[in-house]
Amino acid sequence: MKKIAALSLTLLLGSSLTFGSVYAFSDLEEGQATAVLTLKERGIVSGFDNEHFVPRGKISYAQSVQMIVKGLDLNLDHLRFIKQPLASDSYSNISNDAWYADAFIIAHYHNLDIPKDVNPNTTITREQFGNLLVKALETKGQFPLVKMYIPIKDEDQLNVDYQGTIQRLLLYKITALDGNGKFNPKSELTRGEAATWLYNAIRVLEAHVQKPPQVEEVTVSVEKVTDDVNKVTLSRGIKPNPGYGISIDSIQFESGGQAIVKYSLIEPQPDMMYAQVMTEAKAETYVSSKYTVKAEASGLK
Numbered sequence: 001m002k003k004i005a006a007l008s009l010t011l012l013l014g015s016s017l018t019f020g021s022v023y024a025f026s027d028l029e030e031g032q033a034t035a036v037l038t039l040k041e042r043g044i045v046s047g048f049d050n051e052h053f054v055p056r057g058k059i060s061y062a063q064s065v066q067m068i069v070k071g072l073d074l075n076l077d078h079l080r081f082i083k084q085p086l087a088s089d090s091y092s093n094i095s096n097d098a099w100y101a102d103a104f105i106i107a108h109y110h111n112l113d114i115p116k117d118v119n120p121n122t123t124i125t126r127e128q129f130g131n132l133l134v135k136a137l138e139t140k141g142q143f144p145l146v147k148m149y150i151p152i153k154d155e156d157q158l159n160v161d162y163q164g165t166i167q168r169l170l171l172y173k174i175t176a177l178d179g180n181g182k183f184n185p186k187s188e189l190t191r192g193e194a195a196t197w198l199y200n201a202i203r204v205l206e207a208h209v210q211k212p213p214q215v216e217e218v219t220v221s222v223e224k225v226t227d228d229v230n231k232v233t234l235s236r237g238i239k240p241n242p243g244y245g246i247s248i249d250s251i252q253f254e255s256g257g258q259a260i261v262k263y264s265l266i267e268p269q270p271d272m273m274y275a276q277v278m279t280e281a282k283a284e285t286y287v288s289s290k291y292t293v294k295a296e297a298s299g300l301k
Contacts, residue, residue: 035199055192062120127185243268
């Protein structure tokens with residue numbers, strides 16, 4: 001028995017929805033910017049070029065599985081195998097060397113209800129993506145859910161096997177019905193919708209799963225101002241937008257001649273729109289030249 005090696009390397013290959021850059025997109029539709037740019041910063045989605053995300057473009061089944069597996073951090077770390085699992089063990093139309101093969105293997109072992117004969121190159125529908133997304137989300141735990149029924153005007157068009165997951169998709173507020181009370185289950189999902197739904201699912205997950213404290217390197221530089229005073233700069237390096245920062249909380253002066261600068265990291269607010277400009281996240285303070293300086297984290301804001 002041996003533990004399977006992490007199947008993450010090829011998840012980073014082949015999809016136009018995988019890598020991000022530091023630039024904003026000029027073609028995002030209203031209400032999609034925060035979702036797309038947040039996922040882009042996390043390396044989950046990218047555009048066709050630096051300026052165009054093409055939010056109305058279609059998304060394939062393979063890209064969808066890749067996106068969901070990566071965005072919700074699904075893996076096989078908790079499983080042990082006698083032999084390395086292959087995509088061809090579970091799917092008839094997916095080659096073992098396809099860029100999306102590992103994502104489908106992970107999806108299979110998380111019971112995401114993907115047909116054995118799925119065509120990975122076909123465009124995915126709204127009901128198919130919604131079903132996969134909810135099933136993937138619910139592998140991460142149990143989430144508070146209001147027990148109610150949401151009337152869907154075109155429910156008769158829903159795949160009967162998806163009715164429960166689509167109800168939960170709406171109750172989790174991952175998406176909503178259109179102005180006519182319809183879900184349009186058979187319509188092809190767009191790239192902008194896929195990014196927005198995934199972003200909302202990640203927010204549901206992060207709202208109910210406590211993360212360990214963030215660890216990040218912060219550098220300290222000391223610059224002489226006068227013979228008696230030094231300027232101390234704390235920096236966490238270049239970040240993709242000005243939402244990242246550092247707050248200096250206090251300075252503790254120790255009897256041994258050391259000044260401990262306590263700081264907190266500031267993260268971008270999820271509902272804020274930031275200019276996508278590379279910015280150094282830093283903070284400055286002044287300390288007597290009689291002290292040597294050390295920085296210590298006091299928390300995360």
